[in-house]
Amino acid sequence: MQKYSGQKRMLVATDCIIFGFDGWNIKLLLVQRGLEPEKHKWSLMGGFIQPSESPDDAANRVLELRTGLKNVYMEQFQVFGQPGRDPVERTLSIAYFALIDIHQYEKQLSEEYHPEWFLLDEMPDLIFDHVEMVRLAKRQLRYKAALHPILFQLLPEKFTIPQLQALYEGVYQTKFDDRNFSRKLLSTGLLVKQPEKDKLSSKKGAFYYKLDQSHYEENFESFLNLVPNPEKFF
């Protein structure tokens, strides 16, 4: 194999900010780092890109290895590459954020790395520049979710409108008008009403809905307006 001479190679990793939603709060999945330096300190889930892998492959492999989950919504959002960010040696990190249904995860939990969920405002100190990664991932999540229906990925297959609203309110840390929210949501045509109600979280009970999958994929690019004045939140 030919080589480009006189150039310095470097390690490249992926790190993934994994968001989950437990019905009340947004959470973040963290692990304790398994190797020196900073061993046992909390960290995002990451790993080095292998020779046969694309960055997306690597991010998916790491996610599956650590959580057992496949086919997760994941999006590359930024490269972190300050020369000194990893004190051991020059390492570039491609940051992803992933959205998973927290309950689906609990069943498939991989025990080996004992990951834990943290509330966003109870996050421990993280290694390297991971705090900054989380900050930008939150920002990116707010940005993207203001325009596109990605937050559905955090809910189970069947969910109620009040659940979805609680999720939006968690992401934007504010209250929305219930009446307008549900009407806007239904007018998108993304939801398919189910015959059953969820009777756990309220007296009256709210009907379950599913995503209209084909409609969802077709209209993923078009802009929603579930969040009034989204620029206020960036």
Added chain:
Amino acid sequence: MQKYSGQKRMLVATDCIIFGFDGWNIKLLLVQRGLEPEKHKWSLMGGFIQPSESPDDAANRVLELRTGLKNVYMEQFQVFGQPGRDPVERTLSIAYFALIDIHQYEKQLSEEYHPEWFLLDEMPDLIFDHVEMVRLAKRQLRYKAALHPILFQLLPEKFTIPQLQALYEGVYQTKFDDRNFSRKLLSTGLLVKQPEKDKLSSKKGAFYYKLDQSHYEENFESFLNLVPNPEKFF
């Protein structure tokens, strides 16, 4: 220096899709590749990241080296990292797009690498996966410009509303209603009217405007609506 053992290092480059606007059409600045393989074939402007540089530093250095331009609007938008994308050896590329005032460029042109401007639909074959990079950069440009006032970066300091409209029409390959466009634009409060008119491109002459720089920076995150039904164009 400690090392992570058992991991494969790789080359990391930046490639930059440079957009310009000549008053009528959007153009792309390309160079002929200076090293084997594919020497002399057309290519985006790129270069390897050096040990002391962040990816942003590298992208700016390459841009200045090739065009003489500093302080250019530039945005990282995607990592390209398929294992076989560079046949010589594993190379990751962090893709940026840049927006420059084509006339300002012409004066500072660096002759060494004889770059050339190409119309988007008269683009030559490019090396590696650069055609795909350009495709995604165009898409990203349309996406971002539908929401945020980035296209101003392609115009000189003083410009007219019809010029700006021509630019938007070039990006989206469509006609907008002149009357609605200018009214929307003025209502953003981003523009400061100048006393002089541009008398070159029309009989009546259109007033020059400048960007209100502080207003521009403050409101960069808020969403515009200069492009009706933007989702149609993605």
Added chain:
DNA sequence: GTAAATTCTTGTAAAATCGACACTAAATAA
């Protein structure tokens, strides 16, 4: 077993925004 309480969902009306089209104004060319 009835009334009160909770909360999900549909209604309504005012306000703001958007888009289609008309028209005026400024300058030049003939």
Added chain:
DNA sequence: TTATTTAGTGTCGATTTTACAAGAATTTAC
């Protein structure tokens, strides 16, 4: 002086958004 071109403002109806009200389905309290 008149015709021509084109920049920019006006108007109005349609649509969308927001704020606030009321109705409907349950469950709990007594």
